[in-house]
Amino acid sequence: MLISYTITDSPLGRLLVAGTARGLCFVSLGDADGLLEKELSSDYPAAETVRDDVSLSAWTAALLKYLDGERVPLDLPVDVEGTPFQQSVWAELRAIPYGSTTTYGEIARKLGYGATGARAVGRACATNRVSLVIPCHRALREGGALGGFRWGLDRKARLLDQEQRAAQLTLGL
């Protein structure tokens, strides 16, 4: 498997975007380029990763606009492996409209797992490799607490804050 990737600057830190011929397979935010590259290769140990700033530019531009607070639809193609359970959780996450949020428990109930599946849902979100395209930051804990976030809670808070601002602007507020 061949994966090309690129790294650019973004309002939330360094942004790594990686994809196969079929779609995005890895998106990550971080502070150091080297760490991001390491994350990618340890997540895809069998793949060959090559830096390619050109062919990924369209997807990268869309993500940058999004991180900049523009309300763009992130309906980019993704190419991620996952169990059926994970796929269904990710599908639910992508169905959350821009600017709104849901809870882990609600997703679990919708999928027919009752309240007990909430933890499993949280785990499925945590192992999602394309966290901006699949908006796992729109999943909160019951009671409004943010819960956890792979890239740090302040990034989660900033993403949500930005989304809510942009959504309100669109409504004419």
Add this chain to the structure above:
DNA sequence: GCCAGAACTCTGG
């Protein structure tokens, strides 16, 4: 290869 414990949770006793 198997078992225990942890991870972005929630509910009921």
Add this chain to the structure above:
DNA sequence: CCAGAGTTCTGGC
């Protein structure tokens, strides 16, 4: 407050 329930991964044996 404590324990248990469903999924997946990791680490120890």
